[in-house]
Amino acid sequence: MSRRIRVASDVGGTFTDSIAYDEATQTITVSKVSTTPVNRAQGTVTGLKRALGLQDGTGSDVVYVGHGMTTTTNAVIQRKGARTAFVTNRGFRDILLIGRQNRPTLFDITIVRPEQLVPRDLCFTVRGRLGPGGTEIEPLNEADVHEVAAAIKAADVEAVGVLFLHSYANPTHEERVRKILEEALPGVAVCISTEINSEFREYERASTTVLNAYLRPLMQEYLESLHGMLVDTQEGLALSSEKPVMVMDAAGGLMSLDSARLKPVHTVLSGPAGGVVASAHVAHLAGIPDIITMDIGGTSTDISLIRKGRPEITRSASLETVPIRLPVIDINAIGAGGGSIAWIDDGGALRVGPMSAEAVPGPVCYGRGGTLPTVTDANLVLGRFDEKSRLGGDLGLDLAAARKVIEEKIADPIGLDLYEAAAGILRVAHANIVRGIRVVSIERGYDPREFALVPFGGAGPMHGSPVARELRMPHVMVPPTPGILCAMGQLISDLRHDFIETHIASYESMGVDGALTIIRAQVAKANAHLDHDGVPQEKHDIEVKIDVRYLGQSYDLPILVDMTDTHFWEKLPGNFHAAHAARFGHADPSNPIEIVGIGVTGIGRIDTPVLPKLAEGVSQPPSAALKGSRKIYFEPFNQLEKGEFQDAPIYDRAALLAGNTISGPAVVEEISATTILYPGDRLTVHVSGNMIVEVAQ
Numbered sequence: 001m002s003r004r005i006r007v008a009s010d011v012g013g014t015f016t017d018s019i020a021y022d023e024a025t026q027t028i029t030v031s032k033v034s035t036t037p038v039n040r041a042q043g044t045v046t047g048l049k050r051a052l053g054l055q056d057g058t059g060s061d062v063v064y065v066g067h068g069m070t071t072t073t074n075a076v077i078q079r080k081g082a083r084t085a086f087v088t089n090r091g092f093r094d095i096l097l098i099g100r101q102n103r104p105t106l107f108d109i110t111i112v113r114p115e116q117l118v119p120r121d122l123c124f125t126v127r128g129r130l131g132p133g134g135t136e137i138e139p140l141n142e143a144d145v146h147e148v149a150a151a152i153k154a155a156d157v158e159a160v161g162v163l164f165l166h167s168y169a170n171p172t173h174e175e176r177v178r179k180i181l182e183e184a185l186p187g188v189a190v191c192i193s194t195e196i197n198s199e200f201r202e203y204e205r206a207s208t209t210v211l212n213a214y215l216r217p218l219m220q221e222y223l224e225s226l227h228g229m230l231v232d233t234q235e236g237l238a239l240s241s242e243k244p245v246m247v248m249d250a251a252g253g254l255m256s257l258d259s260a261r262l263k264p265v266h267t268v269l270s271g272p273a274g275g276v277v278a279s280a281h282v283a284h285l286a287g288i289p290d291i292i293t294m295d296i297g298g299t300s301t302d303i304s305l306i307r308k309g310r311p312e313i314t315r316s317a318s319l320e321t322v323p324i325r326l327p328v329i330d331i332n333a334i335g336a337g338g339g340s341i342a343w344i345d346d347g348g349a350l351r352v353g354p355m356s357a358e359a360v361p362g363p364v365c366y367g368r369g370g371t372l373p374t375v376t377d378a379n380l381v382l383g384r385f386d387e388k389s390r391l392g393g394d395l396g397l398d399l400a401a402a403r404k405v406i407e408e409k410i411a412d413p414i415g416l417d418l419y420e421a422a423a424g425i426l427r428v429a430h431a432n433i434v435r436g437i438r439v440v441s442i443e444r445g446y447d448p449r450e451f452a453l454v455p456f457g458g459a460g461p462m463h464g465s466p467v468a469r470e471l472r473m474p475h476v477m478v479p480p481t482p483g484i485l486c487a488m489g490q491l492i493s494d495l496r497h498d499f500i501e502t503h504i505a506s507y508e509s510m511g512v513d514g515a516l517t518i519i520r521a522q523v524a525k526a527n528a529h530l531d532h533d534g535v536p537q538e539k540h541d542i543e544v545k546i547d548v549r550y551l552g553q554s555y556d557l558p559i560l561v562d563m564t565d566t567h568f569w570e571k572l573p574g575n576f577h578a579a580h581a582a583r584f585g586h587a588d589p590s591n592p593i594e595i596v597g598i599g600v601t602g603i604g605r606i607d608t609p610v611l612p613k614l615a616e617g618v619s620q621p622p623s624a625a626l627k628g629s630r631k632i633y634f635e636p637f638n639q640l641e642k643g644e645f646q647d648a649p650i651y652d653r654a655a656l657l658a659g660n661t662i663s664g665p666a667v668v669e670e671i672s673a674t675t676i677l678y679p680g681d682r683l684t685v686h687v688s689g690n691m692i693v694e695v696a697q
Contacts, residue, residue: 017672022057059237066247162178196212196326200504207322253495254606294460295460299335314330343409364377371405375429381419457486464676477692501518530603630647653669
């Protein structure tokens with residue numbers, strides 16, 4: 001009988017994480033290798049081969065590949081996408097430049113905005129107008145379109161984004177322009193807004209469409225390179241070309257390679273989505289429905305809130321001032337990671353981030369040419385890492401270099417000893433993370449004390465306890481393979497297709513019949529896409545949300561409706577009032593409500609991998625789990641006191657059993673991450689493989 005192994009990889013800024021799961025034996029093996037910036041597909045294949053090799057598997061055993069990456073996100077940040085043109089209605093050439101007229105910082109007259117994705121000389125207009133209801137006010141002038149096509153061809157453009165006002169109500173003008181441009185510009189990617197986002201608000205729709213065009217040539221090249229290396233029998237994984245390769249999208253679902261090539265904008269901000277999905281899954285196994293995730297990687301910390309097992313989804317995201325109007329997991333990303341650089345500002349205050357040493361050169365202790373102190377260097381100096389350990393299994397650490405750079409750059413300039421300075425770096429990093437968690441919790445009406453903190457990523461479990469203590473969160477849950485959790489998410493996530501359309505009408509005038517007509521059409525579209533992806537009908541799942549607002553409001557709330565309930569329409573106003581009160585603290589049932597749009601999500605359920613359960617043990621960990629001990633510096637709870645080194649036993653997580661308990665100070669090590677227990681903390685190993693920490697307050 002041939003083996004069936006599912007693999008996944010997550011390409012981060014510093015490391016590429018990979019996981020292999022044998023469906024028959026439920027064996028999980030993981031690997032962590034350095035990201036290869038020149039060709040990230042190379043690091044992906046290296047990591048997958050290593051994870052497979054740990055269970056004597058090969059590419060021929062693989063039946064599924066999941067892939068998450070930051071390729072598109074980095075392209076936007078670094079402005080390394082395709083040379084792109086923009087086509088819109090006459091009179092609206094500067095729609096991308098004007099935007100919403102909001103300023104990055106209100107009173108800073110020296111602020112410099114990031115460069116536009118499309119320079120003004122590549123913004124073109126044509127005659128033709130549609131009204132809000134989709135009726136044609138002025139016919140499309142095809143002569144203008146042909147003139148624009150000639151100008152675009154002369155400008156050596158690689159991609160084109162097309163947006164017309166009110167095309168969400170009538171796509172005919174956009175579709176005709178696309179046909180003309182594709183005939184005149186062979187090899188140029190042409191994206192129309194109605195295939196990316198069929199909602200009103202022309203600026204956000206234009207921005208999202210242009211972003212998709214900007215990324216399509218890059219994504220096409222990257223995915224072709226990745227697939228080529230996966231199927232390469234000599235240097236690659238030797239994967240059968242018929243096996244499915246899925247890409248993570250920003251809403252926590254999966255896309256086929258074809259979908260990702262056509263709509264790469266859905267992969268922007270998708271990097272941390274896999275970890276959020278996996279966190280919700282493993283927390284469910286431990287019986288914890290409400291969590292706040294804290295994904296600390298090499299360059300950033302990504303924070304998300306999950307209630308009742310469901311990640312929060314937003315349709316209003318942005319990246320480097322570029323609005324993205326698509327469903328994405330609501331993640332607050334801050335510049336505080338293991339590679340975040342510590343520095344002293346002009347006022348003499350210690351700061352950490354947002355600048356990062358990234359994968360190259362990396363922290364000073366990596367010995368790759370880094371010259372500035374980082375959070376990782378501080379952790380090494382304080383004993384959180386063993387100087388003899390090898391991160392990811394093969395990366396050695398230089399303790400002397402870390403000590404020297406912190407002394408020279410931080411300790412000496414501000415008059416602290418080495419260990420106080422290193423602890424100060426961690427305190428500042430923790431303060432940055434705490435502020436980020438407050439954004440997704442307290443500022444949105446949630447009390448973090450009612451949630452468990454789930455730290456993951458390579459550096460997450462090392463910082464979970466002090467962050468939770470600062471927020472008075474009683475529990476930390478460290479998931480299995482925390483440094484590889486984003487990759488695990490790609491084995492757990494379902495396929496997903498979102499269809500959202502603007503339909504503005506009063507609640508009374510639309511009525512249940514009007515709503516059902518729109519919903520049924522969208523459901524048919526969602527099922528067709530799932531059929532195209534090869535999802536069996538019995539694994540189709542449909543979610544419906546209706547965007548509602550009070551009459552006179554500018555923004556709306558999405559309300560999930562139960563289509564199996566024949567009274568869903570009658571219950572909609574009450575559900576909206578309740579959601580409004582929960583979100584904003586007030587509601588007005590006497591105010592008429594208005595329907596803004598209707599969205600349908602088609603979900604293709606996968607067979608979720610069954611994660612292995614731990615063998616039962618007793619309170620005392622087995623002697624084989626104790627690896628030794630080392631002295632670790634712990635900063636005190638009271639910031640006015642001095643910290644000190646304490647002896648901390650070191651445990652091998654792989655040898656721990658369900659029911660084992662460990663009291664802090666202590667260290668739990670594994671290949672993908674290190675968990676630090678502060679004095680007074682108490683850890684209990686759950687049968688699901690999660691480690692539940694009662695945080696000392």
